[in-house]
Amino acid sequence: MKQGYTQVKRMTPIMRVMHWVNAICLVGAIATGLYIGHPYYQTLIADGAVDKYVMAWNRYGHFIIAIIFDVTSIVIAYLYFFSRFEKPYKKVIPNTKNIKEFKNVFINLISLNRKNELNSEHADSFNTVYFTIFHLLLIWMLLTGLQLYVHGLGSGTSSIGAWWPWMLHAVTDWTLYVTGGSKMDVRISHHLTMWLIICWVVFHIYYQVWRTIFWKEGDIGIVISGTKFAKDKSPKSE
Amino acid sequence: MSDKVEAVKKLFTSQSSRVETNKGDTYYQELFDKCEARLNEMRSHQPANKLDFADLLEENGIDRREFMKWASATTAMLMLPPMFTPLVADAAVLMNRAPVIWLELQDCAGNSEALLRADGPKIDEIVLDIISLEFHETLQAASGHQAEKQLDEAMEHFKGKYLLFVEGSIPMAMDGQYGTIGAKAETFHDHLLRCAENAAAVIAVGSCATFGGIPAASPNPTGAVGVMDVVKNKPIINIPACPANPANMVGVILHYVLTGQVPELDSLLRPKFAFGYRIHDNCERRAHFDAGEYVEEWGDIGAKNNFCLYKMGCKGPMTFNNCSIVRYNDGVNWPIGVGRGCIGCSEPDFWDKYAYERPMADAKIKAPTGGVEKTVDEFGLGMLTAVGIGIGIHAAASAIAGKRENSGESHE
Numbered sequence: 001m002k003q004g005y006t007q008v009k010r011m012t013p014i015m016r017v018m019h020w021v022n023a024i025c026l027v028g029a030i031a032t033g034l035y036i037g038h039p040y041y042q043t044l045i046a047d048g049a050v051d052k053y054v055m056a057w058n059r060y061g062h063f064i065i066a067i068i069f070d071v072t073s074i075v076i077a078y079l080y081f082f083s084r085f086e087k088p089y090k091k092v093i094p095n096t097k098n099i100k101e102f103k104n105v106f107i108n109l110i111s112l113n114r115k116n117e118l119n120s121e122h123a124d125s126f127n128t129v130y131f132t133i134f135h136l137l138l139i140w141m142l143l144t145g146l147q148l149y150v151h152g153l154g155s156g157t158s159s160i161g162a163w164w165p166w167m168l169h170a171v172t173d174w175t176l177y178v179t180g181g182s183k184m185d186v187r188i189s190h191h192l193t194m195w196l197i198i199c200w201v202v203f204h205i206y207y208q209v210w211r212t213i214f215w216k217e218g219d220i221g222i223v224i225s226g227t228k229f230a231k232d233k234s235p236k237s238e
Numbered sequence: 239m240s241d242k243v244e245a246v247k248k249l250f251t252s253q254s255s256r257v258e259t260n261k262g263d264t265y266y267q268e269l270f271d272k273c274e275a276r277l278n279e280m281r282s283h284q285p286a287n288k289l290d291f292a293d294l295l296e297e298n299g300i301d302r303r304e305f306m307k308w309a310s311a312t313t314a315m316l317m318l319p320p321m322f323t324p325l326v327a328d329a330a331v332l333m334n335r336a337p338v339i340w341l342e343l344q345d346c347a348g349n350s351e352a353l354l355r356a357d358g359p360k361i362d363e364i365v366l367d368i369i370s371l372e373f374h375e376t377l378q379a380a381s382g383h384q385a386e387k388q389l390d391e392a393m394e395h396f397k398g399k400y401l402l403f404v405e406g407s408i409p410m411a412m413d414g415q416y417g418t419i420g421a422k423a424e425t426f427h428d429h430l431l432r433c434a435e436n437a438a439a440v441i442a443v444g445s446c447a448t449f450g451g452i453p454a455a456s457p458n459p460t461g462a463v464g465v466m467d468v469v470k471n472k473p474i475i476n477i478p479a480c481p482a483n484p485a486n487m488v489g490v491i492l493h494y495v496l497t498g499q500v501p502e503l504d505s506l507l508r509p510k511f512a513f514g515y516r517i518h519d520n521c522e523r524r525a526h527f528d529a530g531e532y533v534e535e536w537g538d539i540g541a542k543n544n545f546c547l548y549k550m551g552c553k554g555p556m557t558f559n560n561c562s563i564v565r566y567n568d569g570v571n572w573p574i575g576v577g578r579g580c581i582g583c584s585e586p587d588f589w590d591k592y593a594y595e596r597p598m599a600d601a602k603i604k605a606p607t608g609g610v611e612k613t614v615d616e617f618g619l620g621m622l623t624a625v626g627i628g629i630g631i632h633a634a635a636s637a638i639a640g641k642r643e644n645s646g647e648s649h650e
Contacts, residue, residue: 152516191615
């Protein structure tokens, strides 16, 4: 190890698995979701009848991805409060310490790393807030998505029973009123939120790469090995 | 906002939108007895007009067998078991005991037209002929003071008993001065409230009367609203669609004549028997949707092969109506059957939010400021571009700052 650096653990294996499951799901959800919103490739008329299920497969894929997102969201929501490693909620509470840390990281970002007064050994408040925004967007996608899904269960029952559409209505019908009153508003919101998430991802990737380059602490490795290297800042080492 | 809060509250306290098609033998037996008693009572009433249903059917060349076929189809539409068929047939005959007052407000009279201009009078239309239409501004011979007198008399005579059908939206801007009626220039708003006061139930027919429809489309210069926004404390039934399907109007009146009650309604006050199902799920072109076979432009090979109209902007997947089942003009045809997409005419705000004949992703939406209209994807790509530019600037600046630091004084 390079002198003056210590290796710090930042992500547990389950967190890393979750990160990549979410990343892959996100790409899949966008690819299938864009097709559902506006089918952008055509089936070939000469295709065999058994292959001609393109929209249905896209919708199937989209929905399976949604279920995987559901599961990871529940696990993440649990870890958010009860993780034995780092409880992210502690970093979102707007207390003096967190606000100071948030400011420091933000100033570091906009001062192009000329000001660096932060402790990079643990998850910082800025990134945790950013992470929280992502999951709020994701929850909104789940709620609006399930609202769109329940439109297809007009009979009020499903292969797994009447409780399922009943529950979907009970849990997601409010999204109709919040977005503007019609089923189309929910769709538009669902589609627009996808773009917000894409923007989120673009900045997220950029920021992690930027940190890696300018902090020179191997931050990008966190999500693969779970660790990074932190400069030893204690005055003794100098 | 308080409206929205109320709506959300209502939502969590109301039942699910489930359409219960089988409520059990005991329920139907009870309902049957109740309906029978009611019909017997009605039979003793004096008919309000001299039209005889049997004669009318005969005049139009419809035999008893055809009528009974209609009766069983209508029974099924109302989600009643087959044993109700004779009662439905009886109720149709007794329709001339149901007084109806029809108001015409801010609209194109398309719903009246839908009734009148059918290719030939079908049973649904004949049933609507025979209802005791006490007042209909467009159809009646009387006009001016005479018409006003007729309305007052009808409202007095059938106080608390008549069904009030309303066609057209209510302009609320400028104190309702956009629409006035009669010699006293009564605004549509006052006119509606006066007529609704003593009605047994108010039935809003067509998209304008239900949700404001086309008059309420952006920018809604007249401040048009639907009946349910102004009439309170009255049973209201919405029969949206542009025009409303006569089959559904008959269904609602029949249900009222039969049971004396309004049919089961969904959260938008639409009868569940008609609006409980999604067009998409009963569409004859659904297989093409699932297969990914779409009409790409009008008249292409897909259009000739009856492919799905989703990419031409069909809104069947988000529209609840029974026209994919009962169709129009006695089952002759319906929009998708003639090869053009659904425009979602039975949903709120359909003109702005459904009828643009493009997939939703290409629909123009308004910026939060209310101004610029762009498609969802244009908005999204705009945001993405802004993020990209921001990142570009930040990255370039960071690189320059980093270099300067490296070439400058050796720090730390």
